[in-house]
Amino acid sequence: MTTVDDLIGLVRAYNPKTNAQLLADAYAYGQAMHEGQYRHSGEPYFTHPVAVASILAEMQLDDATIVTALLHDTIEDTKSTYGEVAEKFGTEIAELVDGVTKLTNLQLNSTETKQAENFRKLFMAMSKDMRVILVKLADRLHNMRTIKSMRPAKQAQKARETMDIFAALAGRMGMQWMRDELEDLAFEVLNPEGRTSIIRRFIKLQRETGDVIHKITGDIQHELTKARIKAQVLGRAKKPYSIWRKMEEKKLTFSRLSDIYGFRVICETETECYAILGAIHQRWRAVPTRFKDYISQPKSNGYRSIHTTVSGRDGKRVEVQIRTRQMHEVAETGVAAHWSYRDGVRVQNPFAVDPVQWIATMTERLDSAEDHEDFLEAVKLEMYIDQVFCFTPKGDVVPLPRGATPLDFAYAIHTSIGDRCVGAKVDAIRVPLWTRLKNGQSVEIMTAQGQRPQVTWLDIAATGRAKTAIRRSLREEDRARYIKLGLELARVAFDHVGKRVSDRALITAAKRLDLPDSDALLARLGSAELNARQVVQTLYPELVIQPGGEIEPSRAIVGLSPGQSFERAACCQPVPGERIVGITYRGKGVMIHAIDCPALIDFEEETDRWVDLTWHSGPHAAVHQVSFDMTISNDAGVLGRLCTLIGEQKANISDLHFSDRKQDFYRLIIDVELRDVEHMHAVRLALEADSDVATIRRHRDLNQKP
Structure with missing residues (x-):
């Protein structure tokens, strides 16, 4: 474990004016509060807060953030209180520790509605003080580095949450190094075979080609020396998960991937950046469509750099990023650069984004979301965006996520323009609204009075702002x-x-x-x-309340062990009267499947998890949801009549949504709560007998596998 002197030395290296006594007091207090507590690995628990503080010290953050890291679990896991922390270390640190505690208690991987509520709370905490998120990200990074001591089920849950939320958030904040490491650590848990396969292929490639990084670095350095430009050239192989994701996105094998190496050229001035770009393009052929200038058009988190891909040695594609030293500092630490210290004073980096301004930009489009689903969709889109920059006819720049369409462009300008959009011109050529926009294109939106958004636009739009407005x-x-x-x-x-x-x-x-x-x-x-x-x-x-004589839903299954919980599988929605089988899950109890459910194929080799079950005999309550996929005539009163038919069968409609709407028919998924298989057949028969029902079938969604 890092000692208090080592930690103070680490902070003092970049901040000679650090309050060493404050750090020592926080170290001693945290160690005393966590006395007798141990991690899953058997190590003293306090090793974790110290490791989190060390990660943040490596990012050269201020004393308050380092102290918060040392104390971040005290309010939650020890007898310490907010008042005691405030008394000993001040209100600022107490607020930060309390903020981290509240974030820790959020269950960010729960159901959709709860997840959206928790995302709102997460962004609220960020808006109060971004350092809360920085501590939480460092906390998650150390937990992922030591995840092997956890139970397998807990590892998988934490890894998925890390991949979906924390890695994406780190990337959105500009902390690319942290995003890469979090993703790779999660990848190792979620797909160890895939990661091992990538590493083996890397090793094989290195044996065949030698040290490619050293060779290409030398080539670039040689060209810069010829051009009399002083710059540092850094080369690296991309992380296994980054390569895996690229293989999945482009549907390529490893042998067909070209740009698996990345190189950075770091200089002193913007003028030198463009001179370096010219030298590289003079020596190697640039790959069309693979050039991005984030110096003239920075990302919202302050990221600036020139990206170009060239055909380098032996025709291999090489990605090169060119930036100044100050740009590089922001590229490494993102929004966190705002709190960086050097020589005892906060660094005045002109490219560091004010976190208050950044979070305002981040949440601006999210506040307009009217319900949980809209908010969750919007926030995930905002966190994962990779921007392209397009221009209005007047030359104004409109930043959009990759994959955006002219419809997104229209709504980015103003909601009224999006609502009245009837067409678009890209680089003066008329294009369909579903066209994917590319970097640097000029977009002109055509509007008409009386035009209204169409349902199909939801499939065309890519941004949360456009989808919410539609x-x-x-x-x-x-x-x-x-x-x-x-x-x-x-x-x-x-x-x-x-x-x-x-x-x-x-x-x-x-x-x-x-x-x-x-x-x-x-x-x-x-x-x-x-x-x-x-x-x-x-x-x-x-x-x-269910009338007497009916079997309680909690007692509907026969064959379970005492105290064993169960749940109906959403993929096949079995009902009483159907043959069923149970699949055991650690920590989840038993998942009940219909015997003909296609999802059972996944468990053919795991017979020890199969449980022979039957439904309890007797009358069941009408609480078993079954989904029907129906196509009905688009005529007045049809849907109301069908709802009446279902009610007459003593069944309740729990949900319905339209999956397709045409001029002459509707296609919808309708969820009905039923007693048993006979009740299901009665409802289906009543609906089939209606002349306006074209088709009806039981809807089974294999995407809803447990």
């Missing part, structure tokens, strides 16, 4: 239709419990569900954002 417009346009459908769904649900829908009942239910009025309630019902059962239960909870 959904909002569609909701407004469809509001009247949704209110009418919602009223029909409410009537069926109320009839199911022997009650009548009234204005008074709907107004009361709306108030209890924190909705402004009955129309808002019905619109949410009609758009499947609200369940009719919830409305009935809000008003008549005693009528929704």
Whole structure:
């Protein structure tokens, strides 16, 4: 474990004016609070906060951040309190420690709605003080470096969360080195065979070609010497996960990958950057479409560099990044460069982004998301973007994520322009709205009065901002239709419990569900954002309770061990009366599958996980959700009539959404809560008998594998 003197020496190396006594006091306090606690590896727990502090010291951060790292688990895991930390170390550090504690308690890999709520809290914490996130990222990095001591199931969960959230966030903040390491550590857990395969191929390639990095570095240095330019040339092989991702994206084998090596040229001035670019392009042929100038068009996190790919030695593609030393510091530490110290003073790097401005830019488009799904989609798009820069006809620059379309461009300018978009010209040539934009293109948007967003635009748009605006417009346009459908769904649900829908009942239910009025309630019902059962239960909870004599859902399965939990598989949605089998999961209990579920093929070699199960005999409650894929006529009253048919069969509609809408038909997925297989057949038969139902089949989604 790093000693207190070693840690102080590490900080003093870049900040001679550090408050050594403050660091020593925090070290002693953290060590005392964690006394007697141990990690999964058997090491004293305090080795972890010290390692986190060392990572942040290597990033040359301020004293408050280093102290926060030493104390970041005290409030959560020891008898220490916020008040005690504030008294000993000041309010600033107490706030930072409390912020890290709150982030630790967020379950970022839970269900969609909860995940979106937690993302909101994460960005709220970032907006208060970005250093909270820096400590959390360093905390996750050390945990991933020592993950092998955890249980396999916990390793997989942490690795997936790291890949999906923390690595992406580090990249979005400009901390590319941390993103690369987090991704590679997670890759080693999630796909060890794939990572080992990449490493073996690398070793084989090195045996065949020799030290390519040394050779190409020498070639570049030779050209710079000829041009009388002083610069440092650095070469590296790309990380295994970076190579794997490129193979997956481009559908290439390892032998066909060309740019698996990256080189950086670091100089002193911007003028030298462009002179170096000229020298490299004079010596080697540039690869078309692989040039990006992030010096003239920086990324929002302050990243500046020139990227070019050339055909180098033996025709191999080589990626070269050219930047000044100050740009390189920001490229290495991203937004964290704002807190970097050198020689006892905060570094005044002109390229470091003000974190307050950065987080405002980051969250600007997210605040407009009206519901959890919109927010989650928007934030993930914002975190993963790789930008292209396009121009308006007047020459203004519009930054967009890679894969963006003219529709995204229109909404980036203004929502009203996006809503009225009827076409686009790219470099003066008329193109379809689904065209993917490229760096440097000029885009002109054509609009028309009376134009409204189309449902198909959701598949065309790539940005969260555009998708949110399109959904909002569609909701407004469809509001009247949704209110009418919602009223029909409410009537069926109320009839199911022997009650009548009234204005008074709907107004009361709306108030209890924190909705402004009955129309808002019905619109949410009609758009499947609200369940009719919830409305009935809000008003008549005693009528929704299962009647006596029915088998409780928790006792529906026979053959489980005492205390063993179970869950119906979402891929096949088995119902009582169907033959079933259980698959055991560590920490999850047993997953129940229908015996003919295609997902069971994945477990053919793991017979020890199979459990022979049956449904409990007797009447079951109508709580088993089954999805139907239906194609129906697009005529007035058809959907309402079909909802009535389902209600007449004493079944409840829990959700429905349209998967396709055409001029003459609708295709929709409708979720119905049923008692058993006979109940399912009765509902299906009633629907098939309707002349406006073209097709109906049971919907099974294999993407919903556990």
